[in-house]
Amino acid sequence: MPRFALKIEYQGTPFYGWQRQKTLPSVQQAIEDALLKIDPTNKGIAAAGRTDAGVHATGQVAHCDLARHWDSFRLAEALNYHLKPNPIAIVNAAPVADNFHARFWALERRYMYRLISRRAPLTFEAGRIWRVPHLLSRDAMQEGANYLLGKHDFTTFRSTLCQAPSPVRTLDELTVEEIPLADGTEFRFHVRARAFLHNQVRSFVGTLERVGGGSWAPIDVKTALETRRRDVCGPVAPSQGLYLREVCYETDPFAGHTAGESNEGTP
Known part of the structure; x- marks a missing residue:
């Protein structure tokens, strides 16, 4: 299963933090719900850090495993479509090594x-x-x-x-x-x-x-x-x-994957 890194921006005001809650809205749940729309077998995401209720992000990083390969641009576009109207945006996506971990690889x-x-x-x-x-x-x-x-x-x-x-x-x-x-x-x-x-x-x-x-x-x-x-x-x-x-890694997982540009040419 191909693994992807996601660079995520969100306005934390409507959410009770990053981490999924049983009955309260969270950033993680909103993104995982969007992932299920494009990959019904998806098992969820892991983030570089858990932000508290009301905290924002301009450079959160998470990774997920998908059932098939996606063009990075189209993956971000699909997730952003299903994230509406939440104040969350996937600003970049990139394929990464199968053992890449957004949290444990962060320097x-x-x-x-x-x-x-x-x-x-x-x-x-x-x-x-x-x-x-x-x-x-x-x-x-x-x-x-x-x-x-x-x-x-x-x-x-x-x-x-x-x-x-x-x-x-x-x-x-x-x-x-x-x-x-x-x-x-x-x-x-x-x-x-x-x-x-x-x-x-x-x-x-x-x-x-x-x-x-x-x-x-x-x-x-x-x-x-x-x-x-x-x-x-x-x-x-x-x-x-x-x-x-920002979350920093030894090698930038998004290097060569410019936000807003398809790897397959004009969408």
């Missing part, structure tokens, strides 16, 4: 968190960014973020429900970008690591927002990290600002 996961400082409520961006009504200091947040880089026991910054056997992770990047807007300021937190703990990125951002607003000093982040106590963490930032931006 790095890249997340972005969007936060906006502005007094007015959100309209067009509601559900896609966290709004705070007060000013924030990018420099202070970056100084606090720097204490989190490297290999640490991140017990302070993981959910008490986290099932990972170890709280030790290596954080490769936590960069705070400031984007001036006409009606406020957007901050984007760019985060890279091989793997993350449950709620780790949102715990980082919630804590750094306290630093940016002046409630915490940057050095307080280091102190909180070293206590290894969840109860000293800042608040967990809301899910609507978090995006799974």
Whole structure:
């Protein structure tokens, strides 16, 4: 059975996370239902990571086995047709090795968190960014973020429900970008690591927002990290600002498969 990798974009607001639920809508179920429309024998998909309820993705990767070979373009087109009207899109598809695994072969996961400082409520961006009504200091947040880089026991910054056997992770990047807007300021937190703990990125951002607003000093982040106590963490930032931006592999599974172009010529 040929195996395909899928690059997936979704707006997480209507879903209770990636993982299939018994009675609640999930991204995984929507895609698996679409797969069954084109391959009634399909056994489902496996993703590079499970996003929580309300979290978005621009570069989720999953793999699936199909009963027959498909042209990559036509596979994406067929799935996108059956995914309507869900806010989910297959932005690329590619055949991969039979032993390719979207999760276990991943070398790095890249997340972005969007936060906006502005007094007015959100309209067009509601559900896609966290709004705070007060000013924030990018420099202070970056100084606090720097204490989190490297290999640490991140017990302070993981959910008490986290099932990972170890709280030790290596954080490769936590960069705070400031984007001036006409009606406020957007901050984007760019985060890279091989793997993350449950709620780790949102715990980082919630804590750094306290630093940016002046409630915490940057050095307080280091102190909180070293206590290894969840109860000293800042608040967990809301899910609507978090995006799974990219999953990286030793070899890009989509190299040579340009989104929007058929391998068989004009459709």
